[in-house]
Amino acid sequence: MKIAVCIKRVPDMDVRFKIAPSGTAVDETGLKFDISDFDGYAVEAALQIKEKLNAGEVVVISLGGDVVQETLRKAMSMGADRAVQLKADGTHVDSFAIASALAAELKDGGYDLIMFGRMSIDTAHGVTGAIVAELLGLPCVNAISKLEFDGRTAKMRRELEGAYELVECALPAVVTIDEGIARPRYPSLKGIMAAKKKPLETKPAQLPAARLSLDALALPPERAAGRIIGEGTAAVPELVRLLKEEAKVL
């Protein structure tokens, strides 16, 4: 099975972000970057499929400046066979444009399965995979938490609010991956060494002009500082009073 996994380089979220002077970008000074969470699950799921079948190829693709090469190498150190960088400098906000560039690369790749994380953890729009599928005329199943194969049919589970769906779809197909499917492995030293020799191809992204604009970024209002109202069960009457009289939620 030939599998493509589209991955995004994102900053570590465990920081207090600052907005760059431009007002439309995050200040990247001092930030650490890695594969976006759900994309990491997708890479792991793809590797597990290849290992189970003991055949096939996993290709990782990322759109961005040369900094994404590090992210692609990380995925190859986990076990992906080769990588493609769709080179595009700057930040890109129009998911339709990004999906168009990815679809142009994927179109003639002969992939049986194209995987995405269900959303990136930074911009968090969660629409790119579905748009790519439509542009390629492929079926798409979004936000799956389980994936098995019965020959050429993928059998999947999708979490809904308070429910789930069991979904089937014949390959080739696009799927976007939710948490729960697989925890990404840590690259082994052997994997890291091997990744240095794996092919990483760079080509210009065929990125159409954006048709929506990112006007500004803002920091959300800060929560008031926390308050400890007491200790142990003795604090319960005061807590209930506050919930009733101050917060008015009881």
Add this chain to the structure above:
Amino acid sequence: MSAHVLAFAESRGGDLRRAGLEAVTAARRIADARGGQVHAILFGAAGIGAHAAALGAHGADRVIVVEHAGFTHNNPEAVAATIAAKMSGYGAFVATASATGKDVAPRVAAKLQVPMAADATAFEVKGDAITVTHPGYTGKILQSITLTASPAILSVRAGAYLPVANAKAGEVEAVAPAADPAASRVRVTETAAGNSAKLDLGEAPVIVSGGRGLKEAANFSLVEALAAAFGNAAVGATRAVTDDGWRPHADQIGQTGRLVSPDLYIACGISGAIQHLAGMRTSKTIVAINKDTEAPIFKVADYGVVGDVLEILPVLTEAVKRAKAS
């Protein structure tokens, strides 16, 4: 550009979902700003059209009913094809960013070859443009994005535009699917209720959530008892707890789980890792019960109680029961 707006009237298992009424409510704001109508599009098996009255009562001038046995389960390909085929008469399409809405909206945008704005927590109509606010970076950065393409496709975060009574004609127009639902390549074979009797995390006004401080899975019964005492509460969990299999993944609140903002969030034995705070920091009132005074959860808690969650929960549950009864 048409001033009319099409809203996705999400249903499941023959029931209209609150997400559908929320989409109508959000669509109403756009239509009212432009002097247009709101039409709600409702898919389901025979009989789903009975919900047209509820959509009319919440602001739909017209309800487009698409009944077909192939819509017994969700059928995203036929749904998106039918919506896209209908869009020529509309300047905007609004869905709630629920699991189903998030699945449908980008398909519609792609079929119409237009960009879309996803998961807006607020939006403003400025003539032909719509500017949305979308929280990214686990809620730490608010993006302000302007859509100028027509039609404008947007999904709105669940709970951002609560349904309001706003009686309109709700005139019914029955249409056939634009694509044969039986021919869809994506087939939903089963829709199973996880916990149908329980409130969903996205809809519950109160969430009682548990973490590792509960020490073992069985102690979640204390969390459930407190939720039951409130009567309008759902139970959530941290990633540590869902990873350990104490609770299903669907219950996870956090960066990679559900993003919630209830009126009241009670964090029980939760330290407050960034991953968890990302999912609940926008809750209106936060209560934290934790034995470690240094736990980061206390930095965001309106009301913190230091102590053993296993001792405090039963006492709090009884006190809430008494308060509810009085």
